[in-house]
Amino acid sequence: MYNKEIDKKWQKVWEEKNCFHATNDSDKEKFYALIEFPYPSGAGLHVGHVRAFMGMEVLSRKKRMEGKNVLFPIGFDAFGLPTENYAIKTGIHPRVVTDNNIATFTKQLKSVGFSFDWDRVIDTTDPNYYKWTQWIFLKLFEHGLAYKDKTYVNYCPNCRVILANEESQGGVCDRCDSQIVQMEKEVWMLKITDYADKLLEGLDEVNFPPRVRHEQENWIGRSYGAEINFKLNNKEDILTVYTTRPDTIFGVTYMAIAPEHPLLEKYKDEIKNYDEILKYKAEATKKSEFERVELSKNKTGVKVDGLEVLNPVSGKVVPLWVTDYVMMGYGTGAIMAVPAHDTRDYDFAKKFNIDMIQVVANSKGEEVSLEDGAYTDIEDGVIINSDFINGMSVEDAKAKIIKYLEDNKIGHSKKNYHMKDWAFARQRYWGEPVPIVKCEKCGLVPLDEKDLPLTLPDVEDFVPGEDGESPLAKVDSWVNTTCPKCGGPAKRETDTMPQWAGSSWYFLRYMDPKNNDALASKEALNYWKSVDCYNGGMEHVTRHLIYSRFWHRFLYDIGVVPTKEPYNKRTTQGLILGPDGDKMSKSKGNVVNPDDIVKQYGADTLRTYILFIGDYGMSAPWSENGVKGAKKFLDRIMRLEALATDEDITSKELDREVNFVIKKVSQDYEDMKYNTAIAAMMSYVNVLYKQNKVSKKYIKPLLQILNPVAPHVTEELWEKLNLGGYIFESKWPTYDESKIVSDEIEIPVQINGTVRYRINIPAQSDEKEIEKIALEAPALKNYIAGKEIKKVIVIKSKIVNIVLG
């Protein structure tokens, strides 16, 4: 019987032999398997972690047995709010909280038997690690990709921090689900938009699941259109708009700008209803992003009394409106409104009785009724009411207008992105300090590389200030410093880096985790190159996965790393749901603790069950009975000892079965189809149990292919059967294809598509021979009943279908 003593015995052996250590000076082929390193929360290891890690665990153990030098590292992404909030609540220093949590995680991970390289553990909060996070920041600054800017940022009033766009999707805080508000603040930004095209192009050279690719493309959101300069009527100023439909410019009946648009402030003396506009702006900023979207059907706005806009192509003068359906953060914060062909403009125009001009007709050139809404189904439409572009297709008209704009210097073609620059600041203590000081004379000055790491001061009060002020701001002795350039008085940046900083490059540190002279040596970077397979969750696709690709591509551009993309292949695991089918959560009380399963059933039971639960990429509910089934299977493996014999008994059937299961499991592991791999091994065990005695040669390869899933059980039985050395050192078994095919096979015969009888045929029979056997079968007579055979379809070694009429 399998028990947890077996776990302990072999975990001790692995630890003593340090047998999963990867070396940097190997002449073996390398394989780099990566899992998303965990955040060491107080809640400890979750069954979701186990599922996420098991995929790469199985692959790593298999590749080692195949003779590869496997890097399968683990570390901790330990900066972040929960630890800090816990510190605030209890008064325990975040350093201590983090160390305790890491110790717990380490113990738990080891108890599951993961084959991590424990010599390469990294911790993002270790100054020797964040030294290099700060170094990369200095490089970004040096190349103009880190800048300080006063803009509207997402602020979570509950967490009291600024959030990046990626962290506030849906207008809700990633951490606490609070409604975020817009706040004008000067913060550090990273110019990720400069890398938008590179991030899109990079997707062509990696193997990501289509879902992941789509989400990233969607998030980056590139669109092609034009920027057009409209002149304010009788004024010098221009109003620049971005549009993807320059071909509809003759349909513009009004212009609209965001409430935050600077033009309003500039012309406040000439705008007659400025008070009304100010009031509208105040209301708009008060609305959360969520409300703005919810109320999207009911458009609001104020007409700007005193300003009008001149259409530079048609020469028409149209009114200017302020409305919160135009966002300051996208495009130029101003639009040319074409109500006939845009649903939002249509709704607005309907409500405020603004004219509509139809400028695109259907493909037959007929005007369409605008009674029921804007006509947007215009891909194959024809331009009308539009002077020199009349009669053209939409596509041609776009090109012609853009050329006209450029010739007349009133606009140009323009790419736009949904993705915004990365608000790279947290007003918190537990994060990487920004290695920049503000000097009265020299402005923003970077620290010298030799002065890194800039460590966090030891403080006792971690409570953030009321208005988005970091707790570091209270530490005068730390804040006040001297300028590295002029030696005069200077102040340190008191915002820290966001959660995502440390994880944006950690996979590079694993290659050479103790290096003090570089983030990793050139030799290490050139040997390991990039991650061969990276498994993680869908929730990181538009956060960590985008950020780390951005940093990596930047490091490539400045010659630090040898590859453009960090991850060659990305895979994702599905969620493990509670036994009730709901997402596991403390409040629902349906959380399964992996520790309990390991204690009661053993680590291999947990490992086997989690892989057997279903398709690796899909979510599946937890089942205690399923766990018991996995345990039963492992006990059956252990009991093979009683069946095993040293005698050399060869059986054709077992030859076929063993070669088949080696082939099937080897292939399934590569495809991450762990559930069917385990099912195949179960079937094989069922066959073995039908024998009175089984030669060890039929058990040995089974243990080897099961080893990546159940390393403790297989190591134990390997020893008991005296198979020599350790199983983890043994060579992955090969199979003989010729033994898998049998001489004679049975195939079904259908009459009019329904299986009626079966025939035995020599495996190599061709279509004619099979047809002959099928038609000669006595069973056919029962179905013919005077009918005539119209057609016989034979699919070699698969099926026969006889069509009777």
Place this chain on the structure above:
RNA sequence: GCGGGUAUGGUGGAAUUGGCAGACACGUCGGUCUUAGAAGCCGAUGCCGCGAGGCGUGAAGGUUCAAGUCCUUUUACCCGCACCA
């Protein structure tokens, strides 16, 4: 609104990509062993029907000798994005 996914026995899930639907496992039932129970081992188990047979992959159509798989329409649930100009 846009994009992506899922739907198969009492349950979790398989199905070589158009070729035997339900592998494997759970559960249930039966057998064996046992003084007895548990465990183990062996067997049965999609539904209806005594049976021959019929029906069956969310629903409705279609293509095909053959459809879980392809096409059209549709429903439910999940995920991502969302006034993207």
